[in-house]
Amino acid sequence: MELNCYIVDAFTRERFHGNPAAVCALDKWLPDDLMQSIAIENNLSETAFVVRDGERWHLRWFTPGGEIDLCGHATLGTSFVLKTFVAPGAHRFVFRTMKNELVVTEADGRYTMQFPAYGLKPVSVTDAMTEATGARPREAYLARDLLLVYDDERIVREMTPDQAKLKELDGLLVHVTAPGSAFDCVSRSFAPKLAVPEDPVCGSGHCHIVPYWTKRLGKNTIHAYQASRRGGELWCRQDGASVELSGDAVLYSKATLHL
Template identity: 40%
Template sequence: MKLAFWHVDAFADRAYAGNPAGVVQLDDWLPDAALAAIADELQLPATAFLVPRADEWEVRWRTPWAELMLCGHASLACGHVLLGRDGADRVTLLTRAGDAVEVRRASGGYELALRAIRTQPRERPDAEALLGARPLETWRNADRYGIYLFASEAEVHALSPDFEALSHIGNDQFACTARGSASDVVSRVFVGGPGAREDAVTGSAHAALAPFWAERLGRGSFTAHQASDRGGDLTCRMEGDRVWLGGRCTTVVEGALYVPG
């Protein structure tokens, strides 16, 4: 079986920056084991699988070790592929959770609409040991999204998390953030559980950071930089209960994926 495949660097204006994602187009859903095998073979941070449904697309996302319920950077990559190929202005992705994710053209790149993720002040006593520094404030929610506010951009850059400890705590997300210099906001994002790691550029984290920072900045839009080794730049804009995340994408590979069966 031959499947259309793209490797896209999302939230990047050049190759080998931003966050890599695979995009695989299917005629219909393959068994879960086949999707898992493809994602494991590709070894990208996330692979998006697309199935056409009338004027929309069903989407599922997988890492090499698990299925994701939400993946912002791979959704932006899907928009880049579909809008670039079909010439449309916007596309809707339908998730297994019943949400609709919209991607549209904007300012030379794309904007992605995600549900705003709200957090509340909530202590995490082990945060300092896990992250290597003590945050000024900790905000979290029941879905394992966490925001850890630091006093300066330099502190965020200097963080040295204990990834071994993070691998044993569950699939928590640690968005460590401060006011930025070249951008309004800077962050680094660490993900716990199996495969604990630093994420390159994280759409879902900015769906939580957007309402958090919009209140502090006193405005509904701002610029953001995720300070991973690869790095990535985003615009964040609140619109009701949705967050619009803007950025560019770069195609690194376009071709065919050969799958047994």
Template identity: 50%
Template sequence: MELELYQVDAFAEGVFSGNPAAVMPLYEWLSDELMQRIAMENNLSETAFFVRKGEYFELRWFTPELEIDLCGHATLASAHVLYEYLDYTDPVVVFETRSGRLFVDREGDLYSMDFPAWPCSGIQVTERVAKALGARPAELYMGSRDMMAVFESEDQIRALAPDFRLVAQLDGMCLICTAPGLDHDFVSRVFVPEVNIPEDPVTGSAHCTLVPYWAKRLGKSKLLSYQASARGGLLQCEDLGDRVKIAGKAVTYMKGTVIL
């Protein structure tokens, strides 16, 4: 069996930046075990698989260890593959996922994703969090999936050197760290050692939590975000109430054939 495979840098201005995702278009679903083994072999934070079902596409995401409920950069990468390589011409891609229907449209070289908003509630800043991050955040929040630590400056975010063993013991899948930006509305870094991703380069799904928080705090609906990982990534965001728009560019790094 031979299957097409694409590797795409999402939220990237060029190769070697943004967040790399593998994308595998399928005519029919493989077994869960085989998809998990392919994701493990790819050894990227996410591998996306999709199958066309009439006017929409079923989309699933796998880390090297497990299937997850929502992934932004691999969704953007999947839309990029459809438009660039699979002759998709409709104005919007509709993905059916474990997080409901997600929508992606393209304007020029910018892909815009329509995702659910995930509000969060303030909780007490604990010693466990401060020790795990090696720094004490000014505020701490818990959302439906992730924990979010808010700092006072971009310099603090860039200087973080977490103890990933301790971060993995905290509540939530992702630990999002964020602060006001110097050249952007806000900056962030995202740590996910629970699923063996010490630091995710650019995390679209984290902005389901980040965008509602910063829109309310800054009193504006349109926001420019930068994820300050080593690779870095720029995201154009908009708060829509119960939904958020998350937009960025994508660049193909590699395409090839998997032989099984």
């Protein structure tokens, strides 16, 4: 069996920046263990698999460490692949996922995604957080992931966390964030529990990050920067229980998988 697999750099217009996602557009589902093996072989933070479901699309995401329930950059990458190679006349995509129905719209090459916002629960700042990240956060919040807030963006940009100690913290991923000088906020995202030391630009992470900064800054729009080595920009808006994430994408490669 042969299968097309695309790699798309998401949240950027420049190749080798943003967050690379692998996307496989399928006629029918592959066995779960095969999809997991493909994700491990790709060795990217996410590999997306999508199957047409009537007027909608059924979308699943696999990390090298297992399937997850929400991923922003691979949803953007999937929309780009569908728009470019599968349904070029479409400007709106509705995805059925493990937990939610997600809507993505495209206009002039920019993709806007409607995602659920996570409800953040304040938690105590601990010595374990300081030891894992190398700096003591001023605040900490927990939802699906752990969000740690710092006062200085240099701390976030220069952070070299201890991956083993990050694994011991609560939450699936760990996001660190601070106010930015050129952006409303800068952030980074770490996912050692999913065998991903750092997610270059994390869409689902901004479903934690945006609710925090809109409340703190007193406005509902956020221009965010993910300060990983690759870097990426997100234009974000809080709309009640939803977060709107907008970004660009560029194709890096198209490959044929021999399965």
